[in-house]
Amino acid sequence: xxxxxxxxxxxxxxxxxxxxxxxxxxxxxxxxxxxxxxxxxxxxxxxxxxxxxxxxxxxxxxxxxxxxxxxxxxxxxxxxxxxxxxxxxxxxxxxxxxxxxxxxxxxxxxxxxxxxxxxxxxxxxxxxxxxxxxxxxxxxxxxxxxxxxxxxxxxxxxxxxxxxxxxxxxxxxxxxxxxxxxxxxxxxxxxxxxxxxxxxx
Amino acid sequence: xxxxxxxxxxxxxxxxxxxxxxxxxxxxxxxxxxxxxxxxxxxxxxxxxxxxxxxxxxxxxxxxxxxxxxxxxxxxxxxxxxxxxxxxxxxxxxxxxxxxxxxxxxxxxxxxxxxxxxxxxxxxxxxxxxxxxxxxxxxxxxxxxxxxxxxxxxxxxxxxxxxxxxxxxxxxxxxxxxxxxxxxxxxxxxxxxxxxxxxxx
DNA sequence: GCCCTAACTGGCCGGCCGGTCAATAAGCTG
DNA sequence: CAGCTTATTGACCGGCCGGCCAGTTAGGGC
Numbered sequence: 001x002x003x004x005x006x007x008x009x010x011x012x013x014x015x016x017x018x019x020x021x022x023x024x025x026x027x028x029x030x031x032x033x034x035x036x037x038x039x040x041x042x043x044x045x046x047x048x049x050x051x052x053x054x055x056x057x058x059x060x061x062x063x064x065x066x067x068x069x070x071x072x073x074x075x076x077x078x079x080x081x082x083x084x085x086x087x088x089x090x091x092x093x094x095x096x097x098x099x100x101x102x103x104x105x106x107x108x109x110x111x112x113x114x115x116x117x118x119x120x121x122x123x124x125x126x127x128x129x130x131x132x133x134x135x136x137x138x139x140x141x142x143x144x145x146x147x148x149x150x151x152x153x154x155x156x157x158x159x160x161x162x163x164x165x166x167x168x169x170x171x172x173x174x175x176x177x178x179x180x181x182x183x184x185x186x187x188x189x190x191x192x193x194x195x196x197x198x199x200x201x
Numbered sequence: 202x203x204x205x206x207x208x209x210x211x212x213x214x215x216x217x218x219x220x221x222x223x224x225x226x227x228x229x230x231x232x233x234x235x236x237x238x239x240x241x242x243x244x245x246x247x248x249x250x251x252x253x254x255x256x257x258x259x260x261x262x263x264x265x266x267x268x269x270x271x272x273x274x275x276x277x278x279x280x281x282x283x284x285x286x287x288x289x290x291x292x293x294x295x296x297x298x299x300x301x302x303x304x305x306x307x308x309x310x311x312x313x314x315x316x317x318x319x320x321x322x323x324x325x326x327x328x329x330x331x332x333x334x335x336x337x338x339x340x341x342x343x344x345x346x347x348x349x350x351x352x353x354x355x356x357x358x359x360x361x362x363x364x365x366x367x368x369x370x371x372x373x374x375x376x377x378x379x380x381x382x383x384x385x386x387x388x389x390x391x392x393x394x395x396x397x398x399x400x401x402x
Numbered sequence: 403g404c405c406c407t408a409a410c411t412g413g414c415c416g417g418c419c420g421g422t423c424a425a426t427a428a429g430c431t432g
Numbered sequence: 433c434a435g436c437t438t439a440t441t442g443a444c445c446g447g448c449c450g451g452c453c454a455g456t457t458a459g460g461g462c
């Protein structure tokens with residue numbers, strides 16, 4: 001509780017609390033975080049947290065909302081940059097998603113905590129995203145650029161899940177014998193994935 | 202604390218505690234579990250838990266040890282049933298692993314909690330498993346049954362990760378538009394995966 | 403039967419948890 | 433400057449957390 005900062009700027013204070021909370025929740029999960037530690041980290045009093053967010057639960061929801069909002073808009077932006085559907089673009093989308101997760105490890109952990117809670121909210125949020133991606137695959141299929149005997153949603157799901165799990169379970173498989181670097185794995189995944197989704201001549 | 206059972210059989214009591222603890226830890230994660238609730242669920246006193254396991258932490262370790270031991274032996278058994286390396290066997294291995302996780306959802310959650318803790322112990326445990334699997338892929342590569350420009354460990358990792366994430370993040374993607382059933386996804390994954398790992402003629 | 407070990411109990415503890423509240427103080431309005 | 437709003441504080445609360453301990457009780461070896 002020492003070393004507090006008075007800003008008298010409610011918005012800034014909210015952000016400071018949210019930032020600190022996000023870091024702690026990502027690191028330790030909801031129930032392991034103590035409000036006292038959070039207050040210390042955000043350089044505010046515990047009471048101020050309650051004043052701005054009501055309860056620990058509500059703060060957790062606010063943290064998730066903000067983070068998923070950021071994720072969603074980032075992905076939306078990436079999607080809108082995409083051009084005509086073809087195989088090369090699918091490849092670069094996978095690469096972009098993989099690198100996004102590599103550069104935003106917090107997102108992966110936040111998803112993981114949320115999944116374990118059984119919260120389906122974050123999944124519903126990107127219905128739109130997946131719908132657009134699947135539609136994009138469907139168009140490529142119709143043009144004969146991707147094989148047509150596969151559910152487009154599954155194509156999206158497969159690469160999203162692979163990228164996610166790579167970073168989520170890194171501590172698990174990083175010591176496996178013969179396991180390569182991020183880039184080496186991505187390269188091999190793309191070899192398999194791209195070969196698997198393009199039609200045989 | 203009502204409704205307790207005295208067995209005077211330490212081994213049975215340990216198992217009762219471990220079973221109850223496993224269920225609760227899988228459901229809620231380490232820090233959300235209260236020893237009092239666990240005692241109630243296992244129909245023992247809190248003190249008895251401390252008597253047999255020392256502390257909550259040590260109990261958690263014991264739960265993980267036992268569960269991962271079971272997982273490891275189950276996988277080892279599946280591996281030893283496998284015959285000559287070829288593409289058909291790879292396919293059936295993926296199917297077997299997928300169905301194993303489907304039938305053991307607790308394992309998936311336990312892995313997820315453990316990953317979030319950054320505990321690499323469970324990953325090291327299956328070094329042997331992955332090593333054997335990769336060696337098996339390598340042999341198939343040498344016989345020209347699988348394409349040779351891919352790291353064998355990555356082949357194993359890819360399908361393990363995909364199966365894991367499918368069940369781990371089910372609450373996330375189950376409402377995605379166009380998403381199919383377990384079997385439909387497995388089917389599509391196998392189409393892509395098998396096409397991706399077998400050599401082009 | 404006796405005794406020793408250990409399974410098991412109930413009661414208790416210090417500490418800290420999330421949360422509340424009355425008081426204070428800073429900024430905004432007029 | 434008065435007055436209202438609200439950000440902010442610190443003291444405080446009931447409850448329960450994980451853990452401890454002094455006893456009690458059952459079983460196994462002799």
